Amino acid sequence: TRTVAVRLDNQVAQEYERLAQLKGDKLGTYLRDLLTSNLQMASIERQALWLNYIELFAGCGGLSLGLEASGHNLVIANELSPMAAETFAYNFFNESLDEQHLEHTLWINSNFSKNEVSKRLRENPKTYPPIMNSGFSDLDPSTQLNKKLLVGSIVELNKLLQQQPELLKQIQDEHLEGGLDLVSGGPPCQSFSLAGLRQLGNERNTLPWEFAKFVELTHPKFVLLENVSGILRAFNTDAGQFYAWYEVAKAFSKINYVPLCLHVNAKYAGVAQNRPRFILLGIRVDIYAEIIQKLNEKEQEILKHSYQFLEKLHQTKKQTQKALVANQPAPAALSIPDDACHYCDLRTLTVREMARVQSFPDNFKFLSKVTTGGQMRKFEVPQYTQVGNAVPPLLGVALGLVKLLIDELKEMESMVLNSLKLEAGLLAGTTGGALAGFGAYSSVGLLASASTGTAISGLSGVAATNATLAWLGGGSLASGGFGMAGGMIALGGIVAGPALAIGGF
Known part of the structure; x- marks a missing residue:
C-alpha cells in the first residue's frame, strides 16, 4: 500500500499544473478518469500483496479491519458472542442477521434453529450445546467455509474440525488456495487484566491454548496473538509464580512455532489512547528458516533468542534428548518413550518407529506391555525397553559376516x-x-x-x-x-x- 501511495503522490505532482489549466466539465471528466485509473492500479497492487488470514475471537472486527486495510484477505472469522457477530457481519459482509437466509454467517451450534434467528441473536453463549450432542448446527461436511463468520465457541470449533476433516482441509495451509498465511486473534483477557479480577483458574484463561490447538490443526505460516499487558504479571500460586505469557509461548513452541513476544503500546501506531498490549508473533519453523537470512542484523539478533527458546523447550531433562533430525542418525539412547521425539510432529516415537531406527523389520512383533514406570522399571522389560536394549539386526548381520570372513x-x-x-x-x-x-x-x-x-x-x-x-x-x-x-x-x-x-x- 505504501508503493501505491507514493505512485499516486508523484502523479498528482506531475499533473497539478495541467489541472490548473482545465475548466468546467473537462476538469470533472479528467478527475473522474484519473481517479478510476489510479484505483484500478491500486487494486492490482493490493491483490498482489494479499495474505490469507483467519480471525479468531473476532469481536466486532477491529483487528480484521486493520488487517484488511493492510491488504490481507479474510478467509473465515470466529466469534463467540452473537451480538458482536451481528456487528462484524454487517461491516465485513454487508449482512443483516435479522434476515432468515444468511449467506456468510453460520452458527457452530445453537439451541435454536435457523428459522429462529432473533432468538439466536439474544442467546447466552454459555448455554450453547456441545457440538454433535444436541442443538442445531449450520455446518456439515459439504459446507463451504470461505468468507464465513462462524458464531460459537472456539473449543467446539476445534472439536468440529477434528471430527469433520472435510471442513478442516478447506482452511489448512497446504490445501487452501494461496495458502494460509496468518491466524490472528485476541482471546478474552479480563482474568489476566490488571484492571479486572485476576483469576488464574478462570475458564477463559484456557482460550490461548485453544488458539494454539486451532493453529496446530490449520498450520498457518504466521500467528498473531494480542492480549492485555497484565498477562506479563505473575500469578501467585501455592506452587510458586505462574507466568501466563511464558506458558502461552511454550504452547506455540511445542507445535513448532518460533514465538516472538513483544510489549507494545497502541499510541505509537497513531491510536489516541495509552493502550499497552502483549503481542505474540509466531513463525512456523520452516518459514523461519527461509526468512532469517533475509533479515537485517538487528532483526536476526532479536529472533535468535526466540529460536533458542524453542530449541531449549524441545530438549528433555537429560539435555541430550532433542527432536530427531530427519537426515541424521538418531541418538544412541532409545529405551523409553521420551528419549527422543519425532523430527516433524514433535511427539514421542511409537514402538514401531523406534524399532525401525534400530533396523528391525516391520514383521518383527514385540510382545508384552508397551511401557512401564516407577518401581516396576527395576524388573519389567516392556516393548520400548526391549527395542532400546536390543542389538540392531543390521549390526548383527555385519558382525556375523565379519566373523565368517575372519574364520575363512x-x-x-x-x-x-x-x-x-x-x-x-x-x-x-x-x-x-x-x-x-x-x-x-x-x-x-x-x-x-x-x-x-x-x-x-x-x-x-x-x-x-x-x-x-x-x-x-x-x-x-x-x-x-x-x-x-x-x-x-x-x-x-x-x-x-x-x-x-x-x-x-
Whole structure:
C-alpha cells in the first residue's frame, strides 16, 4: 500500500499544473478518469500483496479491519458472542442477521434453529450445546467455509474440525488456495487484566491454548496473538509464580512455532489512547528458516533468542534428548518413550518407529506391555525397553559376516603357511599363482565398475583398491556381496590355486 501511495503522490505532482489549466466539465471528466485509473492500479497492487488470514475471537472486527486495510484477505472469522457477530457481519459482509437466509454467517451450534434467528441473536453463549450432542448446527461436511463468520465457541470449533476433516482441509495451509498465511486473534483477557479480577483458574484463561490447538490443526505460516499487558504479571500460586505469557509461548513452541513476544503500546501506531498490549508473533519453523537470512542484523539478533527458546523447550531433562533430525542418525539412547521425539510432529516415537531406527523389520512383533514406570522399571522389560536394549539386526548381520570372513581368512592363512613348507619344486607354482593373482587384479581394474557405477579404471589409490577387492568379493555388502573381505579371500584363492595344483593337491 505504501508503493501505491507514493505512485499516486508523484502523479498528482506531475499533473497539478495541467489541472490548473482545465475548466468546467473537462476538469470533472479528467478527475473522474484519473481517479478510476489510479484505483484500478491500486487494486492490482493490493491483490498482489494479499495474505490469507483467519480471525479468531473476532469481536466486532477491529483487528480484521486493520488487517484488511493492510491488504490481507479474510478467509473465515470466529466469534463467540452473537451480538458482536451481528456487528462484524454487517461491516465485513454487508449482512443483516435479522434476515432468515444468511449467506456468510453460520452458527457452530445453537439451541435454536435457523428459522429462529432473533432468538439466536439474544442467546447466552454459555448455554450453547456441545457440538454433535444436541442443538442445531449450520455446518456439515459439504459446507463451504470461505468468507464465513462462524458464531460459537472456539473449543467446539476445534472439536468440529477434528471430527469433520472435510471442513478442516478447506482452511489448512497446504490445501487452501494461496495458502494460509496468518491466524490472528485476541482471546478474552479480563482474568489476566490488571484492571479486572485476576483469576488464574478462570475458564477463559484456557482460550490461548485453544488458539494454539486451532493453529496446530490449520498450520498457518504466521500467528498473531494480542492480549492485555497484565498477562506479563505473575500469578501467585501455592506452587510458586505462574507466568501466563511464558506458558502461552511454550504452547506455540511445542507445535513448532518460533514465538516472538513483544510489549507494545497502541499510541505509537497513531491510536489516541495509552493502550499497552502483549503481542505474540509466531513463525512456523520452516518459514523461519527461509526468512532469517533475509533479515537485517538487528532483526536476526532479536529472533535468535526466540529460536533458542524453542530449541531449549524441545530438549528433555537429560539435555541430550532433542527432536530427531530427519537426515541424521538418531541418538544412541532409545529405551523409553521420551528419549527422543519425532523430527516433524514433535511427539514421542511409537514402538514401531523406534524399532525401525534400530533396523528391525516391520514383521518383527514385540510382545508384552508397551511401557512401564516407577518401581516396576527395576524388573519389567516392556516393548520400548526391549527395542532400546536390543542389538540392531543390521549390526548383527555385519558382525556375523565379519566373523565368517575372519574364520575363512584364518583357514586361508593356514593353507598358505603350509604351502610355503612344501618342497623347493613348489616355488615355480607359487610364482605362477602370484602372476595369476596379479593378472586377475589388473583385469578387474581395467574392465569392471564399482558398485556406484563408476569405472574402476577411473579411480586411484585407496578408492581403486577397495573397489577392486569389493568386485572380486561379489559386490559391496550393501548390494548383497561380501565386500572387500570377500575380495581378499577370492584373490587369495587365485594366488593359492596354481600353487596347490602344481604341488599335486
